[in-house]
Amino acid sequence: MRPGFYARDVVEVARSLVGCVVRHGETAGLIVETEAYHFSEEACHAYVGCTPRTRVLFGPPGRAYVYLSYGIHALLNAVAEPDGVGAAVLIRALEPLEGLELMKRRRGTERVENLCAGPGRLTQAMGIALDANDTPLDGRPVAIERSHALRANDDLLAARRIGITRAVELPWRFALRGNRFVSRPWPPGLRS
DNA sequence: CATGGGATTGACT
DNA sequence: GTCAATCCCATGC
Numbered sequence: 088m089r090p091g092f093y094a095r096d097v098v099e100v101a102r103s104l105v106g107c108v109v110r111h112g113e114t115a116g117l118i119v120e121t122e123a124y125h126f127s128e129e130a131c132h133a134y135v136g137c138t139p140r141t142r143v144l145f146g147p148p149g150r151a152y153v154y155l156s157y158g159i160h161a162l163l164n165a166v167a168e169p170d171g172v173g174a175a176v177l178i179r180a181l182e183p184l185e186g187l188e189l190m191k192r193r194r195g196t197e198r199v200e201n202l203c204a205g206p207g208r209l210t211q212a213m214g215i216a217l218d219a220n221d222t223p224l225d226g227r228p229v230a231i232e233r234s235h236a237l238r239a240n241d242d243l244l245a246a247r248r249i250g251i252t253r254a255v256e257l258p259w260r261f262a263l264r265g266n267r268f269v270s271r272p273w274p275p276g277l278r279s
Numbered sequence: 280c281a282t283g284g285g286a287t288t289g290a291c292t
Numbered sequence: 293g294t295c296a297a298t299c300c301c302a303t304g305c
Contacts, residue, residue, distance in 0.1 A: 122286070124286070130286070132286080135302065135303090138301080138302070139301080139302095140300080140301060154286085154300085155298090155299065155300060156285070156286065156287055156288095157285065157287050157288080157297075157298065157299080158285090158297070158299035158300070159287070159288075159297065159298060159299080160287050160288070162286060162287085164286085177286055179286085205288075206286070206287075207287050207288060208287090208288080248286075249286080249287095250287065251285090251286060252284095252285085270287095
């Protein structure tokens, strides 16, 4: 997708990315769950300002922000908002589309629902590592593309973000309703 | 230089 | 439901 796609309100980008496709090497998956992060709220890494770690977040949109979580997992984000504004969309879950055998091998499971249901799981399944940080999301090495699988707005749910302790009230987590590949069960209520 | 806290996951009770 | 693994980085002295 063109950088202009990402140079918008990060919450809108998070909503728009649901239904797009992520590609890396032989693997591909349909985005079914995202979360938005913006420098103005405490849960965003960019909240502390521009540091060596957050420099990518403040850089041009349409690039990958990949960081190590809990010393173990690589988490994939798409940098959003215009250059100079720190914001990104966390890719939280995918429906596996291509390279399923490779994903199963990397994840050590045969269960398709467990391959990419979670931000740490999907990077492991697709082989996306920290060296993808600060690279453009145009296919070198990671691509995000539009898809014919795009669904209507009615299918998009919004709820609070997961796994954070600050700014927990913001309904900036988005997912396809009823999709069996989301990372965690959806809380009752809250349609978008 | 020492410290503390994670945008998680898998194993276990 | 609980809990530890594991390491980067921001902060503070």
